[in-house]
Amino acid sequence: MNLEQDQAEQTIDEIVASLGDTVGETRVENPKMSATGVDVFYADKQAIYGVDLDIANNEVIAMIGPSGCGKSTLLRCLNRMNDTIPICRVTGELTLDGEDIYNKDTDPVLLRARVGMVFQKPNPFPKSIYENVAYGPRLHGLSRNKADLDDIVVTSLRKAGIYNEVKDRLDAPGTGLSGGQQQRLCIARTIACSPEVILMDEPCSALDPIATAKIEELIDELRENYAIAIVTHSMQQAARVSQRTAYFHLGKLVEVGDTDTIFTNPSHELTENYITGRFG
Amino acid sequence: MNTSLLILLICVITALAYVMGRTRAQRYRNSGNPADHPHSLPRYYGYMVALWAGLPALLVFCLWTMFQQKVLTGIVAASLPAEFHALPSGQQDLVINDIKNIAIGNMSQSAADSIRADAAARYKSLIELAVWLKAGLALLVGMVGLLWGLRSVFPAKRARVFVERAIMFFLIACSSLAILTTLGIVLSVLFESMRFFGKVPFTEFAFGLHWSPQTPIRADQVGSSGSFGAVPIFAGTLLISAIAMTVAIPFGLMSAIYLAEYASKSVRAWVKPLLEILAGIPTVVYGFFAALTIAPLLRGVGESIGLSVASESALAAGLVMGIMIIPFVSSLSDDVITAVPQAMRDGSLGLGATKSETIKKVVIPAALPGIVGGVLLAVSRAIGETMIVVMAAGLAANLTINPLEAVTTVTVQIVTLLTGDQAFDSPKTLAAFALGLMLFITTLILNIIALRTVRKYREAYE
Numbered sequence: 014m015n016l017e018q019d020q021a022e023q024t025i026d027e028i029v030a031s032l033g034d035t036v037g038e039t040r041v042e043n044p045k046m047s048a049t050g051v052d053v054f055y056a057d058k059q060a061i062y063g064v065d066l067d068i069a070n071n072e073v074i075a076m077i078g079p080s081g082c083g084k085s086t087l088l089r090c091l092n093r094m095n096d097t098i099p100i101c102r103v104t105g106e107l108t109l110d111g112e113d114i115y116n117k118d119t120d121p122v123l124l125r126a127r128v129g130m131v132f133q134k135p136n137p138f139p140k141s142i143y144e145n146v147a148y149g150p151r152l153h154g155l156s157r158n159k160a161d162l163d164d165i166v167v168t169s170l171r172k173a174g175i176y177n178e179v180k181d182r183l184d185a186p187g188t189g190l191s192g193g194q195q196q197r198l199c200i201a202r203t204i205a206c207s208p209e210v211i212l213m214d215e216p217c218s219a220l221d222p223i224a225t226a227k228i229e230e231l232i233d234e235l236r237e238n239y240a241i242a243i244v245t246h247s248m249q250q251a252a253r254v255s256q257r258t259a260y261f262h263l264g265k266l267v268e269v270g271d272t273d274t275i276f277t278n279p280s281h282e283l284t285e286n287y288i289t290g291r292f293g
Numbered sequence: 294m295n296t297s298l299l300i301l302l303i304c305v306i307t308a309l310a311y312v313m314g315r316t317r318a319q320r321y322r323n324s325g326n327p328a329d330h331p332h333s334l335p336r337y338y339g340y341m342v343a344l345w346a347g348l349p350a351l352l353v354f355c356l357w358t359m360f361q362q363k364v365l366t367g368i369v370a371a372s373l374p375a376e377f378h379a380l381p382s383g384q385q386d387l388v389i390n391d392i393k394n395i396a397i398g399n400m401s402q403s404a405a406d407s408i409r410a411d412a413a414a415r416y417k418s419l420i421e422l423a424v425w426l427k428a429g430l431a432l433l434v435g436m437v438g439l440l441w442g443l444r445s446v447f448p449a450k451r452a453r454v455f456v457e458r459a460i461m462f463f464l465i466a467c468s469s470l471a472i473l474t475t476l477g478i479v480l481s482v483l484f485e486s487m488r489f490f491g492k493v494p495f496t497e498f499a500f501g502l503h504w505s506p507q508t509p510i511r512a513d514q515v516g517s518s519g520s521f522g523a524v525p526i527f528a529g530t531l532l533i534s535a536i537a538m539t540v541a542i543p544f545g546l547m548s549a550i551y552l553a554e555y556a557s558k559s560v561r562a563w564v565k566p567l568l569e570i571l572a573g574i575p576t577v578v579y580g581f582f583a584a585l586t587i588a589p590l591l592r593g594v595g596e597s598i599g600l601s602v603a604s605e606s607a608l609a610a611g612l613v614m615g616i617m618i619i620p621f622v623s624s625l626s627d628d629v630i631t632a633v634p635q636a637m638r639d640g641s642l643g644l645g646a647t648k649s650e651t652i653k654k655v656v657i658p659a660a661l662p663g664i665v666g667g668v669l670l671a672v673s674r675a676i677g678e679t680m681i682v683v684m685a686a687g688l689a690a691n692l693t694i695n696p697l698e699a700v701t702t703v704t705v706q707i708v709t710l711l712t713g714d715q716a717f718d719s720p721k722t723l724a725a726f727a728l729g730l731m732l733f734i735t736t737l738i739l740n741i742i743a744l745r746t747v748r749k750y751r752e753a754y755e
């Protein structure tokens with residue numbers, strides 16, 4: 014049993030080794046966040062192998078790859094949400110504005126206010142719409158008074174493109190909205206903390222095409238002010254919303270480059286197979 | 294023929310019926326003729342015939358056993374001479390008892406007069422006859438049922454539907470037993486309470502401030518007039534329950550939060566059962582603890598800071614009761630807190646909330662309805678608790694909100710009222726039923742509220 018497992022792991026390691034170095038340019042000028050040689054382990058099992066990647070300002074980077082390749086894991090490293098999983102261990106260097114975020118002095122709580130996250134399934138709190146959005150600003154003391162807070166809530170809802178739909182019922186529970194509205198509410202909630210980076214983990218996977226289109230439009234607008242990383246299983250979505258695309262395979266970053274190049278002229282065979290639907 | 298043999302025979306007939314029904318259906322099945330293919334699997338025909346054979350026989354057996362005694366006694370009594378029927382009913386019962394005792398052999402025949410001895414002999418022979426008749430009838434019904442059941446084994450018969458329906462009726466019967474019992478309890482309590490309210494006006498009971506249920510036993514007795522103002526004992530119940538809840542809610546909730554959110558798996562695996570052991574300790578042991586350890590301790594502390602503490606105090610009983618119901622609060626709260634989806638916590642943590650902020654602002658509010666449900670169940674438990682109060686809070690019906698004095702509670706009063714030596718229809722005894730009724734209504738209302746909130750909670754996440 015043990016021997017079998019060892020063999021299986023060895024073959025995975027061998028495959029990973031055979032994938033070679035990342036194809037394409039991992040670095041950008043003036044990166045907002047940057048990962049260098051990041052390895053992630055769940056207990057003894059390695060989930061990410063030596064990833065180098067930059068996230069640029071005013072740009073959407075899409076992370077694609079087959080299920081279980083470590084997209085969510087890498088994303089959760091970027092705002093240290095992995096800290097909530099006791100068996101998870103991260104090595105390598107991750108920086109935000111050049112500062113190491115896994116440094117002992119970095120407060121994960123402040124980091125998460127600067128690097129916001131939107132989850133796969135809409136998860137509004139069972140509170141009113143207003144309270145959902147006001148949650149972050151209240152925590153971080155971003156408002157001096159009620160008028161200030163009202164202002165933040167309304168602006169965030171506007172930016173998330175949902176204000177017109179909910180302006181008459183800010184006191185209604187957020188859980189009573191439709192799935193797409195809930196997801197936009199969650200985006201508003203994240204924006205309200207005035208983050209610098211927004212991480213989205215398959216934000217549209219629970220939504221219908223119309224709600225998805227609205228969110229994609231929204232992501233495109235948000236790009237003006239934030240650095241955005243989005244994990245998605247939809248090639249079309251990646252092609253539509255992102256400027257750069259990173260393809261992961263078995264915990265390795267296989268290829269990264271301009272979205273247009275990756276989708277029209279991928280360099281790595283695995284990327285091509287995945288994009289053309291021959292794999293994953 | 295004795296009872297166990299009879300039951301064994303009924304079982305044999307039932308088993309036989311199963312085999313026969315099954316075999317017959319199997320024969321249809323094997324015949325290969327599509328028109329003869331039975332509707333259900335052969336074993337369902339077996340069950341059906343077995344039901345036909347076993348159930349009526351058992352029914353006969355049960356009914357006969359229930360009524361045999363009454364009928365035989367009636368027959369024997371009817372045959373006794375006229376003097377017997379002239380006796381008051383209490384003495385008639387005594388004579389009948391004598392006769393039965395002689396018949397069973399508990400009383401020597403020589404000690405009895407000839408009338409009793411004769412009647413006893415008749416009674417004895419009647420019993421013997423009855424036993425044989427019972428066995429014969431039950432077995433006969435069983436056989437007839439078997440034949441009837443076999444007649445209905447034909448391909449078009451929907452045996453599976455029949456069996457399913459029989460199972461449903463069996464389940465209905467079981468659940469109605471519980472409901473009927475509850476109903477019976479409520480009705481008997483209600484009925485006795487009505488008798489009480491016939492003697493003592495409801496307004497006096499519900500609003501009277503003085504509780505001293507000593508009614509005169511003899512007509513010329515002075516000094517104990519009996520007054521039934523229930524306010525002091527309901528106040529006592531509330532006081533002790535309130536003290537218990539002030540202990541149980543914070544401690545229970547905090548330990549639930551620790552267990553659900555902070556404790557590692559292994560700690561949790563140890564601490565949770567340990568905490569639940571608290572609920573398994575017999576209340577009488579808590580009673581000792583309260584009366585022998587906590588009460589003197591409180592008095593000592595009270596004296597040292599110049600407070601006078603009664604040797605039996607509401608505080609001692611309430612504190613210990615609170616400890617006892619900690620697991621009710623903690624265990625239920627732990628369950629609802631664990632049931633809050635991880636996505637809620639992730640959402641909050643992802644916005645930069647700390648762990649305790651997340652618990653305070655998201656997890657607890659989300660779990661609150663469930664927690665309230667748990668707390669209400671604990672309150673019902675506290676209100677119903679008797680033993681600790683008897684031992685540690687005393688019997689004095691003081692109307693006070695001072696937790697250092699002795700008070701008493703509804704359940705304790707019910708016990709003392711019913712263990713008295715008064716006639717069963719005196720107001721003192723009947724008062725117990727009125728108290729019981731009030732208590733029942735109170736806990737019922739609490740439970741309804743608890744169920745409502747729990748249901749509401751369920752809707753919140755679906």
Ligand SMILES: Nc1ncnc2c1ncn2[C@@H]1O[C@H](COP(=O)(O)OP(=O)(O)OP(=O)(O)O)[C@@H](O)[C@H]1O
Pocket residue numbers: 055060079080081082083084085086087098
């Ligand atoms: N909490 C965890 N404990 C242990 N292993 C985990 C945990 N979370 C993820 N993993 C493992 O890490 C690897 C990467 O998982 P991850 O969730 O990052 O994949 P993903 O690319 O997001 O997949 P998907 O597209 O299905 O969401 C998987 O092999 C997974 O089994």
Ligand SMILES: [Mg+2]
Pocket residue numbers: 084085086214
């Ligand atoms: Mg994922």
